[in-house]
Amino acid sequence: MDNRGITLTGSPGCSFGSLDSSPEVSSMNAAEVRFCVRCGSELKPELRFGKLRPTCHQCGWIYFPDPKVAVAVLICQNDQVLLVRRVNEPYRGRWTLPAGFLDADEAPVAAVARECLEETGLKIRVTSLLEVIARQEHRRGAHLLLVYRGEILSGELRPGDDADQAGFFPLTALPPLAFESTAEIIQRFLESKDGRR
Known part of the structure; x- marks a missing residue:
């Protein structure tokens, strides 16, 4: 299976990331x-x-053992993507999309809006589900990552929570990224934006 994955029925533009089996890793084995x-x-x-x-x-x-679910949001303006710099391990000091774990009592869309507000100071509107990635990248990471597209409604860009910097970067000149999935998400977005998907 190619790494771009499978298009979900009824969800234009939404795809699964790599469905390859990852090593047996878990947050609590x-x-x-x-x-x-x-x-x-x-x-x-x-x-x-x-x-x-x-x-x-x-x-x-x-x-x-239940899978851990995380959410992330891709926000692009003027060919730049919103990223935050991590203050926690793993990959402290590297950049990623605004993201975090889903709480047991919240809907995924509410979780991604909360995480973005906590990490960037920006209130957003979720516009679509972009991808579902079924792969755990590190021992404490999520088993499923729901990636949304979003747009800014209000707020002033400022880092917070587990991010010490937040900013917009050109899609083709990114800082060091924390996760493979972040690079893959941005690459697939670029490919779809350029009409190569």
């Missing part, structure tokens, strides 16, 4: 979960639903 959240008993690996899963033999609770 099953070996790290040792005690039952219900009764406190020690968990033991047991074959459940086709996999070895930490299972409580006292109350029957089974640990199912």
Whole structure:
């Protein structure tokens, strides 16, 4: 399968990124979960639903690791893209799209608007879903990344939260990027913008 992925039915311009299997990495792997959240008993690996899963033999609770979901927004103005510089590891000091993890109680569109406001001081309107990337780039990273297009409604550009700088950069002259996915998203955007998609 090529790395541009599959076009989603009913969502013009929306595509999956690479669906290649990544190494078994997780924010919390099953070996790290040792005690039952219900009764406190020690968990033991047991074959459940086709996999070895930490299972409580006292109350029957089974640990199912849930995927981490993150959101990002691509905002372009005058052939420049909005980026923020990370203050946290991994890739501290490198640049990325405004992004962050989805909270359990929020919709993805609300999450991306919140993250952009926290990291850039800009209030945005989400215009479309651009991509869904199913790949974890590092141990603490998301398993799924929902990438949206957005436009600025109001605010003054200023870094905040886990970004120490925010700014617009020419699409063809980017600073050092934190993640492969950021470079891929921008490249695919350039290709679609230039009519080569």
